[in-house]
Structures are given as structure tokens and as C-alpha cells.
Amino acid sequence: MSFRPRIIALACALPLTLAACSSASDSAPTQSAERIVxxxxxxxxxxxxxxxxxxxxxTASVTSQExxxxxxxxxxxxxxxxxxxxxxxxxxxxxxxxxRAGIATSLNGPGxxxxxxxxxxxxxxxxxxxxxxPGDTTYLYAYITRADDNAVLRMELNGDLLSQPTAIVEGxxxxxxxxxxxxxxxxxxxxxxxxxxxGQANKAADTGSTAGKILRVVAKGGKKDxxxxxxxxxxxxxWSTGHRNVEGLAFVADGRLYASELGQDAWDExxxxxAGSDYGWPSTEGTDGLPADGITAPIETWAPDDASxxxxxxxxxxxxxxxxxxxRLWRIPLTADGTGEPEVILDGVGxxxxxxxxxxxxxxxxxxxxxxxxxxxxxxxxxLRLTVG
Numbered sequence: 001m002s003f004r005p006r007i008i009a010l011a012c013a014l015p016l017t018l019a020a021c022s023s024a025s026d027s028a029p030t031q032s033a034e035r036i037v038x039x040x041x042x043x044x045x046x047x048x049x050x051x052x053x054x055x056x057x058x059t060a061s062v063t064s065q066e067x068x069x070x071x072x073x074x075x076x077x078x079x080x081x082x083x084x085x086x087x088x089x090x091x092x093x094x095x096x097x098x099x100r101a102g103i104a105t106s107l108n109g110p111g112x113x114x115x116x117x118x119x120x121x122x123x124x125x126x127x128x129x130x131x132x133x134p135g136d137t138t139y140l141y142a143y144i145t146r147a148d149d150n151a152v153l154r155m156e157l158n159g160d161l162l163s164q165p166t167a168i169v170e171g172x173x174x175x176x177x178x179x180x181x182x183x184x185x186x187x188x189x190x191x192x193x194x195x196x197x198x199g200q201a202n203k204a205a206d207t208g209s210t211a212g213k214i215l216r217v218v219a220k221g222g223k224k225d226x227x228x229x230x231x232x233x234x235x236x237x238x239w240s241t242g243h244r245n246v247e248g249l250a251f252v253a254d255g256r257l258y259a260s261e262l263g264q265d266a267w268d269e270x271x272x273x274x275a276g277s278d279y280g281w282p283s284t285e286g287t288d289g290l291p292a293d294g295i296t297a298p299i300e301t302w303a304p305d306d307a308s309x310x311x312x313x314x315x316x317x318x319x320x321x322x323x324x325x326x327x328r329l330w331r332i333p334l335t336a337d338g339t340g341e342p343e344v345i346l347d348g349v350g351x352x353x354x355x356x357x358x359x360x361x362x363x364x365x366x367x368x369x370x371x372x373x374x375x376x377x378x379x380x381x382x383x384l385r386l387t388v389g
Contacts, residue, residue: 053316054252054253054334055316055317055335056334057317057333058333058340058341059333059343060317060318060331060343060345060389061345061388061389062345062346062386062387063388064386065346065386066384067382067383067384068099068102068364068382068383068385069088069099069102069382069383070380070381070382071104071380071381071382072088072366072370072381072382072383073093073370073381074090074091074092074093074126074381075088075089075090075353075354075366075381075383076090076091076129077089077128077129077130077181077182078311078354078366078383079130079131079132079140079356080357080364081098081132081137082137083100084100085099085100086356086364087099087130088104088366088383089127089142090127091127091371092121092126093116093127094119094126094127095112095115096115096130096140096142098160099383105160107160107162108161108162109158109160109161109162110164111156111164112162115127115165118144118147119144119145119146120145120147121145122176123175123176123177124176124177124178124179125145125174126145128180128182129142129143129181129183129184129194130143130183131183131185133185133219133220133221134185134189136221137157138157138158138221139154139219139221140154140156140162141153141154141155141168141183142155142165142183143193145174145179146174150172150173150174150179150195151167151169151170151171151172152167152168152169152191152193152226153168154166154219154225156221166225167226168217168219168225169193169210169215169237172193172195172210172211173195173198173200173210175196175198175199175200176199177196177199177245178198179196179198180193180194180196180243180245181194181196182194182246182247182248183249184249184250184251186257188229189220190217190218190229191216191218191219192214192215192239192249193215193216193217193237194243194246194247194249194259195211195212195214195215195243195246196243197211197212197243197244197245198211200212201244201281202282204242204281204282205242205281205282207236208236210238212242212243212244212245212281213237213238213239213240213241213243214238214239214246214249214273215237215238216228216229216232217229231275233276239273239275239276240274240275240276240277240278240279241279242277242278242279242280242281242283243261243279243281244261244264244281244282245261246260246261246262247261247310247311248260248261248312250312250314250319251314252314253314253316256272257272258270258272258273258319259271259273259312260309260312260321260322261298261309262308263286263301263304265285266285266286266288266304267286267288267301268286268301268304269286269300269301269302270298270299270300270309270312270321271296271298272299274296278294278295278296279295280292280295280297283295286301299338299339300339302323302342305325305326306323306326307321307323307325307330308323308324308325308326309321310322310352311353311355311356311366312355313355313356313357313363314357315361317334318331318332318333319331319332319334320363321342322352322353322354322355323352324351324368324373325351327349327350328344328346329344329346329347329355329386330342330343330345331343331345331388346365346386349365349384350368350369350374350375350377350380351368351373352365352368353371354366358385362385363386364383364384364386365386366381366383367383367384368381
């Protein structure tokens with residue numbers, strides 16, 4: 001592992017504006033369910049009391065590990081649900097599966113049919129990030145690659161049925177590589193969308209392009225979905241610039257937003273994201289080329305062999321970062337105003353695509369050994385549940 005100098009920063013406060021919801025739906029053919037996994041998951045979960053302080057121990061370890069699901073096809077994003085089930089997107093099959101009590105059931109309905117029809121899984125594209133509207137699990141959002149672009153869709157979720165999708169953001173540049181794809185709701189109620197530069201590095205600094213950005217949009221289940229959120233720095237959808245390929249977004253309870261980003265040849269990055277900031281691509285990579293006027297430095301860097309980061313999750317005590325080429329789960333302890341020294345807390349399971357926090361504070365981890373770049377073993381790909389102490 002190789003680290004560059006650490007730079008700690010304070011996050012700016014996020015607006016807490018909320019909007020009302022409305023709904024829309026259609027209908028079409030359905031798809032049958034599929035039993036594919038073994039293991040157990042709880043049927044219900046109870047959310048713990050929200051922490052009053054941010055910060056955790058400098059070191060920690062995995063105290064328990066169980067297999068929740070096996071036999072998945074290139075899982076990309078995990079969305080824990082309030083009933084204890086998980087929604088999991090599969091990049092190449094374009095299926096969203098619900099994992100409950102050791103059973104993975106493919107969602108069906110017109111939305112599922114539409115995803116199979118329009119998703120283009122060439123290269124790194126496909127069915128990527130998913131997120132459920134907080135407080136209203138009726139609405140599911142998905143980031144997908146289509147033949148000519150990347151887009152964010154909204155679907156209504158009724159049990160295991162998905163409605164006909166509505167595209168709320170379209171025209172995000174796409175390519176064989178660098179498609180971004182992570183989406184996450186912030187504490188301000190808006191949807192944050194991580195995009196890649198689609199191999200057109202010069203667009204990353206262009207505030208008029210959605211390539212190489214983090215976007216911030218309205219997403220409430222209504223007609224205003226996809227519009228630029230109020231308070232965005234340039235009055236459009238763009239929240240931050242200068243990104244090569246962000247695949248992880250995580251909000252800390254105090255409002256801080258962190259993003260994990262794949263570099264090119266020298267350095268992968270963990271960035272603290274603030275409105276209107278430029279994170280340097282393509283003029284800088286990691287801290288190479290810094291300091292430079294107007295460029296925000298990463299708070300951590302890794303050599304690609306140690307990371308190649310993807311999903312990112314946050315508890316009150318630490319950030320957890322999945323890594324692909326590095327085949328590790330990294331823990332980065334949180335402090336009241338920054339982060340501590342990263343450490344590896346899980347390896348030996350192959351490539352790791354995503355990590356998500358369960359309601360009880362344990363972690364879900366998705367492997368990525370069947371995506372054409374890993375070495376699949378019996379049972380891959382799988383979802384693991386970890387407790388950390």
C-alpha cells in the first residue's frame with residue numbers, strides 16, 4: 001500500500017429542504033422469480049438510536065461473517081430495506097433481485113422487462129446503482145447504461161413488481177469504461193449521482209457537461225424529479241467537477257459527503273465533496289500536480305493495486321470502501337472533523353464491488369468475481385454480512 005500526504009477538511013453544511021411526493025405508474029409483462037441462494041437474513045430490523053457523536057476507534061476488526069446470498073451474477077449495488085430484505089442490482093443481467101431469508105427473487109413487472117430491454121452491459125456499463133426513496137419505499141431509482149447514454153430512471157415498487165420506468169436524468173455520456181453509476185440520497189432529501197468521464201477527460205472540468213461529475217437533483221417521486229436541486233453552485237445539476245470515475249458515495253450523519261474514485265495509472269482517491277469544488281481531473285491525479293489553484297486535494301490516495309475503489313458506506317464511526325483490483329475492504333476511521341489512517345479489515349473473498357450499512361450497523365458486502373475481471377469460485381458472486389468491532 002502507498003499513501004500520499006493527508007489533507008483534512010471540514011464539510012460545509014448541506015441544505016435540508018424537502019419537497020412533497022406524487023406518483024405515476026404503468027403496466028406491462030412480468031418475469032418469473034428465481035431461487036438461487038442459501039443462508040439466512042433477518043425478516044425485520046430495528047434501527048438503533050442515531051449517534052450523537054461522530055468518531056470511532058483507530059483500529060477495528062471483523063468479529064463475525066456470514067454468507068447471506070450466493071450465485072449472483074455481477075452484483076453492483078446493495079439497497080437494504082426496512083423489512084430486513086436487500087435489493088441487489090446485477091450489472092450484466094439487468095435484474096434487480098430481492099434477497100430475503102436466503103432466497104433471491106427477481107423483481108418483475110413492466111419495469112423489470114424494460115430494464116432487460118434497454119440496458120446495455122458493454123464494458124463497465126449496465127444496470128448499476130440503485131436507491132430507494134427514504135421514508136417511502138414505493139419509489140426505486142436506478143442508474144443504467146443505454147445504447148447512447150447513461151440515465152437515471154424512477155420506478156414504482158409494489159411488493160416485487162416494478163412499474164414502467166420514467167427517465168428523470170438522461171444524456172449522461174457513456175462509454176465502454178468510466179460510466180460512474182453510484183446514486184445516493186443525501187440528508188437534504190436530494191439525489192446525488194456519480195458519473196464518469198466516459199473517456200472524455202476534458203469534459204470533467206466543464207460545468208456544462210454531466211460527464212465526470214457529481215450531480216444533485218430533485219427526486220421525490222413526482223414531476224419535478226431530475227431537475228437541478230435548489231442551491232446547486234452553477235444553477236444546473238452539477239454539484240462538483242473534476243472527477244474521473246466515481247463509483248462510491250457515502251454520507252456521514254453530520255452531513256459530510258465522501259466519494260471514492262478510480263484513478264488512471266498512479267492514484268485512486270477518497271474525496272470529501274463540497275459544493276462547487278473541482279477535484280482536479282484531468283490536470284491532477286491523486287496529489288500529483290498539487291497544489292494547484294482551484295483544485296481540492298483528496299484526503300486519501302491508494303495505488304490501484306491496493307484499491308481500485310467502488311462502493312463506499314459510512315457509519316458514525318468509520319467509512320468502509322470496497323476495492324476491486326485490491327480485493328479488500330478498507331476501513332477509514334472517522335473523527336469529528338476528518339478521518340484517520342485507513343486499514344484493511346477484510347480480504348480473501350476476491351473483488352469487492354459494494355458495501356452497505358444494515359439498520360443495526362452491521363455491513364453487507366457484495367463480491368464481484370463473475371464480472372469478467374475476477375476469478376470466480378464456488379458460490380460466487382455472494383453477499384456477506386459482517387459485524388465490526
